[in-house]
Amino acid sequence: MMAIYGPLRLILDVAFFIMLAHIIMSWLISFQVLNLGQPLVAQIWQGLNRLLEPIYTPIRRILPDTRPLDLAPLVAFIIIISLRDYILPAILF
Numbered sequence: 001m002m003a004i005y006g007p008l009r010l011i012l013d014v015a016f017f018i019m020l021a022h023i024i025m026s027w028l029i030s031f032q033v034l035n036l037g038q039p040l041v042a043q044i045w046q047g048l049n050r051l052l053e054p055i056y057t058p059i060r061r062i063l064p065d066t067r068p069l070d071l072a073p074l075v076a077f078i079i080i081i082s083l084r085d086y087i088l089p090a091i092l093f
Helices: 002-030 039-062 072-092
Strands: none
Touching: 002 039, 002 072, 039 072
16 A cells, blocks of 8 residues: 555645645735746746646636635645545555
């Protein structure tokens, strides 16, 4: 079972940190600490959005429309944490 648990845990850990970076970066952009006019910042932001949009889109279809506040990253973050810390260990051990 460790042969399955290890890679799945690694994938969920990487997804966790990528989502954490995306959430923190969105806050920094909202509070104008980071400027999307900077080429490096814009490239990182576009890359993170392209990477995470396939995860957020199905969640956005299910959630009600809360236009100024996007809850999809929060829901995806909670799902990743639940899978990584509670569901995966319960299934495999």
